[in-house]
Amino acid sequence: MDFCGIELAHPIINASGTFDALAARRAFGEQLFERFPFAAFVSKTVTLAPRGGNPPPRLWELAGGMINSIGLPNKGLAGYLTEDLPQLTMLPVPLIVNVMGFTREEVAELVGAFGQLREVAALELNVSCPNVETGLVMGADPLETAALVDRVRPLTDKPIIVKLTPNANDVPAVARAAEDAGASAISLINTIRGMALDPRTGQPWLGGVSGGVSGPAVRAVALAQVYAVAEAIEIPIIGMGGVQRGRDALDLMHAGADLVAVGTESFRDPAAGLRIASEVSEMLETGQATGQHAEKNPFPA
Amino acid sequence: MSPERVLAPFGRRAARISAREQHGAYVVLRCVDRSGPRPQAGQFYMLAAATRWGGGEAERPFLARAFSVLRAPANSDELHFLLEDVGPGTARLCELDAGQELLLVGPLGKGFAPPRENRAPLLVGGGVGIAPLAICQDQLEQPAPALLGFRDHAHARGAALLRHAELTTDDGSVGRPGLITDLLADRLQSGDRVEVYACGPPAMLEAVRALCAQLEVPAQLALESGMACGFGACFGCVVPTRDGYLRLCVDGPVLDGALLQSAALVEADH
Numbered sequence: 001m002d003f004c005g006i007e008l009a010h011p012i013i014n015a016s017g018t019f020d021a022l023a024a025r026r027a028f029g030e031q032l033f034e035r036f037p038f039a040a041f042v043s044k045t046v047t048l049a050p051r052g053g054n055p056p057p058r059l060w061e062l063a064g065g066m067i068n069s070i071g072l073p074n075k076g077l078a079g080y081l082t083e084d085l086p087q088l089t090m091l092p093v094p095l096i097v098n099v100m101g102f103t104r105e106e107v108a109e110l111v112g113a114f115g116q117l118r119e120v121a122a123l124e125l126n127v128s129c130p131n132v133e134t135g136l137v138m139g140a141d142p143l144e145t146a147a148l149v150d151r152v153r154p155l156t157d158k159p160i161i162v163k164l165t166p167n168a169n170d171v172p173a174v175a176r177a178a179e180d181a182g183a184s185a186i187s188l189i190n191t192i193r194g195m196a197l198d199p200r201t202g203q204p205w206l207g208g209v210s211g212g213v214s215g216p217a218v219r220a221v222a223l224a225q226v227y228a229v230a231e232a233i234e235i236p237i238i239g240m241g242g243v244q245r246g247r248d249a250l251d252l253m254h255a256g257a258d259l260v261a262v263g264t265e266s267f268r269d270p271a272a273g274l275r276i277a278s279e280v281s282e283m284l285e286t287g288q289a290t291g292q293h294a295e296k297n298p299f300p301a
Numbered sequence: 302m303s304p305e306r307v308l309a310p311f312g313r314r315a316a317r318i319s320a321r322e323q324h325g326a327y328v329v330l331r332c333v334d335r336s337g338p339r340p341q342a343g344q345f346y347m348l349a350a351a352t353r354w355g356g357g358e359a360e361r362p363f364l365a366r367a368f369s370v371l372r373a374p375a376n377s378d379e380l381h382f383l384l385e386d387v388g389p390g391t392a393r394l395c396e397l398d399a400g401q402e403l404l405l406v407g408p409l410g411k412g413f414a415p416p417r418e419n420r421a422p423l424l425v426g427g428g429v430g431i432a433p434l435a436i437c438q439d440q441l442e443q444p445a446p447a448l449l450g451f452r453d454h455a456h457a458r459g460a461a462l463l464r465h466a467e468l469t470t471d472d473g474s475v476g477r478p479g480l481i482t483d484l485l486a487d488r489l490q491s492g493d494r495v496e497v498y499a500c501g502p503p504a505m506l507e508a509v510r511a512l513c514a515q516l517e518v519p520a521q522l523a524l525e526s527g528m529a530c531g532f533g534a535c536f537g538c539v540v541p542t543r544d545g546y547l548r549l550c551v552d553g554p555v556l557d558g559a560l561l562q563s564a565a566l567v568e569a570d571h
Contacts, residue, residue, distance in 0.1 A: 061364050
């Protein structure tokens with residue numbers, strides 16, 4: 001299949017920050033690349049300067065999901081280019097690099113650097129952080145988003161995917177602003193802001209105080225936001241949020257997603273992407289995708 | 302004992318439980334893992350029950366739980382895990398019985414290394430942390446005496462899973478009353494050239510680390526941290542070290558004591 005001019009074997013990719021191909025190779029060896037679970041690999045967010053990430057604890061399990069407060073640890077642009085990128089040339093699938101900056105110029109520098117590299121198929125902009133110059137979360141405000149995309153669009157010929165935050169008043173308006181400014185595709189949802197308290201002290205459990213909720217607990221929110229954004233724009237959509245099975249992926253596709261990303265489910269099963277891709281393909285072939293074989297009544301007598 | 306990490310088959314697989322044994326406060330689950338390699342001592346597996354664990358209408362538990370392998374007998378497909386019911390995940394695993402299935406990913410992480418030259422291994426364990434020391438005894442080429450600390454009589458029953466063990470209990474009901482580090486301090490004062498292999502609760506590990514650092518005794522510490530994935534994806538299990546944050550799942554769970562300023566980590570949520 002084709003996605004923004006990139007040839008993909010199937011519609012299942014990973015959500016940024018939920019799979020580290022190089023660490024997974026340390027655990028599973030070369031078989032990982034022989035049976036790579038995703039049709040494209042989306043990197044963890046790369047920032048201009050290296051980041052250590054948030055102090056632990058960084059995780060909290062909740063009913064049907066989890067909260068993470070990882071804090072975007074990464075080696076920074078220079079570290080990524082010299083240490084990670086050379087190893088990622090072994091990937092059997094296209095590489096999408098996810099980048100984030102704290103100012104428009106930082107994002108521009110990242111897009112400028114990655115946008116010229118043969119190894120990079122596309123860029124994804126993480127717009128879930130505040131612009132330190134305006135104080136506005138870039139992806140929470142249509143004008144901020146438009147200004148950002150407008151600034152970076154001329155810097156590369158590669159597809160630019162804008163990954164929206166669900167923590168915004170009017171997500172379809174932000175998507176439309178990104179499209180109008182020249183974005184090639186939209187991905188959503190990022191995690192939903194949440195927090196947990198230490199039951200022993202009543203104080204925040206996470207070292208970063210609050211974090212992002214993911215997993216099946218957010219699936220219905222993702223479905224609603226993908227549906228609403230699909231009504232508002234023409235460019236392709238990567239849908240994600242709580243996908244555990246082929247059925248969940250198909251739901252997002254019915255709501256308007258062209259590709260579906262798997263995130264938290266890969267934590268529970270590193271090969272989840274392969275399983276979900278094969279379930280989707282089987283359901284499309286047997287006609288289950290249209291719902292004639294709908295699952296059990298959600299309100300059984 | 303191999304100095305090399307053993308790689309895991311890619312993906313999650315089912316393993317049938319062949320036996321469930323009660324050892325006082327602990328449960329040992331034995332499962333048959335036909336498709337996995339034999340693990341290195343100190344490596345771990347992510348475990349979940351094959352049913353009533355997450356899925357569609359999931360309540361907790363949702364994520365798999367990390368367990369150091371207790372024993373992986375040679376010439377066998379069996380893996381043994383030591384469990385204590387201390388949270389929703391361990392409670393569900395402790396309910397399982399022979400004939401039911403576990404879902405597992407592993408062996409994962411970097412385990413224990415053979416002792417440095419001219420040093421004899423000395424194992425130090427606390428509570429459910431005795432698990433990786435049993436497989437150490439199986440895989441070390443030299444005899445490895447164990448110093449094991451437990452809360453009380455019911456927990457001290459776990460000591461039967463190791464050989465050559467000396468015990469302490471907090472309540473004095475079995476072995477010497479007091480902390481296992483008291484016993485360790487006595488042993489280290491003797492001046493024998495030992496290398497410590499330790500696993501246990503954070504406060505115990507930190508006491509072991511500090512004591513070994515002070516007496517310049519090398520120590521390999523098997524740490525624990527809340528972990529969502531076990532293979533480096535989630536970045537949730539980091540521990541602060543002299544080299545910055547390390548992911549315990551791929552850079553550990555066994556770390557050299559010299560790498561740590563403190564082993565007193567936040568206790569994992571089980």
